[in-house]
Amino acid sequence: MQKASHSPEGEPVASLSRPQSQRVDFIDALRGYAILMMLQGHTIDIVLQDSYRSREHLPYVIWKSIGGLTAPVFFFAAGLIVSYLLFREESRSSGSTDRIRKGLTRAGVLILLGFLAQFHYYDRARLIQWSPDRWEFLSRTHVLHTIAVTLALIVLVYGLCRRLPSVVIAVTWLLFGIFAFCCFGPVTRWAPEGLWLSWLTVFTSADHSYFPVFPWVGFGLAGAFFGWVIWTTRWH
Secondary structure (H helix, E strand, O other): OOOEEEOOOOOEEEOOOOOOOOOOHHHHHHHHHHHHHHHHHHHHHHHOOHHHOOOOOHHHHHHHHHHOOHHHHHHHHHHHHHHHHHHHHHHHOOOOOHHHHHHHHHHHHHHHHHHHHOOOHHHHHHHHHOOOOOOHHHHOOOHHHHHHHHHHHHHHHHHHHOOOOHHHHHHHHHHHHHHHHHOHHHHHOOOOOOHHHHHHHHHHOOOOOOOOHHHHHHHHHHHHHHHHHHHHHOOO
16 A cells, blocks of 8 residues: 655655556557567468468468458558657657657668568679679568658658648648559559669569558558557547
């Protein structure tokens, strides 16, 4: 049983105060779901016998449908977390750019890690031999690249619009997300000429990436918008 002391104004103050948790259960639940589904989905997909991969098997249909939610939830949760942390830091230390700098730095690190993840042993041999196709590993993109672009876009929009009302930032995220969903068809088929423009298709074309920027960045931007909703309404 706690003993209460009194403040100089005479109000009771608990001598043994328990610090309140700063965790947001909803965000932790989303992140935990995405991680667990990713682990079980890849594991079962590797060991599952081909004879069970049929629409005639109801458990397979259910598992396949639930597994299809993993990547959208993962991107959604990532955008939500970044958005929530940006607004929380602004409320704690107005004008601070630490979270913006950390976000952009993290995006750059993820891009480098994505290319390293695509670098295989035979790519090393090509570089040593200076083969004409030595840079082929740069023509493939990883899911980390799409996460990095999503993170950078969220942070850049926030940094450019932070002096405006927060609703402007949230609506901008939402509009960019809608644009990503609406235009992903033409963008994924875009095949420009020229070295630099054609290199951009590495991030946008479905031929080079399993998770191209369009439309997957839309899920992260939708999460960022919902992060603003959570923060402004204190729904959590």
